[in-house]
Amino acid sequence: xxxxxxxxxxxxxxxVYNFMNEIISGIQYSxxxxxxxxMRESGIPVDxxxxxxxxxxADVGMALEGLDIPYRDCVNIISNVSRGCxxxxxxVYLDCREPRNIDRIxxxxxxxxxxxxxxxxxxxxxxxxxxxxxxxxxxTDYFYDYTIYNNGTLEELTRKCVDICREI
Numbered sequence: 001x002x003x004x005x006x007x008x009x010x011x012x013x014x015x016v017y018n019f020m021n022e023i024i025s026g027i028q029y030s031x032x033x034x035x036x037x038x039m040r041e042s043g044i045p046v047d048x049x050x051x052x053x054x055x056x057x058a059d060v061g062m063a064l065e066g067l068d069i070p071y072r073d074c075v076n077i078i079s080n081v082s083r084g085c086x087x088x089x090x091x092v093y094l095d096c097r098e099p100r101n102i103d104r105i106x107x108x109x110x111x112x113x114x115x116x117x118x119x120x121x122x123x124x125x126x127x128x129x130x131x132x133x134x135x136x137x138x139x140t141d142y143f144y145d146y147t148i149y150n151n152g153t154l155e156e157l158t159r160k161c162v163d164i165c166r167e168i
Contacts, residue, residue, distance in 0.1 A: 004105060
C-alpha cells in the first residue's frame, strides 16, 4: 500500500507517519529524496531545512523533474517495497507536495494494482515556506481521501491516526 502524505512544512507529516507506522509499518520516502540524497553526497547540509535549503531542494527537484527522475525514483521504491524487496516491508509512506505528482503516483498504483491512500495534514497558524513546492502543498481544492487537522494535543492526533489506520 502507498500512503501519500501532504501538508506544508511543520504541519506534522512526520509525526503522523510515526503514529501510523506503529500500526501499519512502512518506509518513509519523499518525492524530493533523490535530490536530497544527491545534495547531501555533495556536502550540502540538507537536513538543516532553512528557507534557503528548502528553496534549493525545490529548485533542484524541479530541474530533475525535467528528466522525470523523481517520479521514476518513487515508482522504483514503491515497486520494490510492494514486492517486499526492502526489509520485507510492503508499505510506503510517500511525502509528495504537488497535486499533479500525487495524481501520477495514484495512477501508477492503480495500474500496478497497489492500494493508494492520500492524506493531507493541516495545521493552523503555520507560515508556508516561500518556494513553489511548499506553496503547492497549500492548494485547498485538491481532493484527499483523508484530512487530518493537527491543531490539538498529541493524544488527539494519535487518535485520528489510529482511526485512519483502522479504516484503510
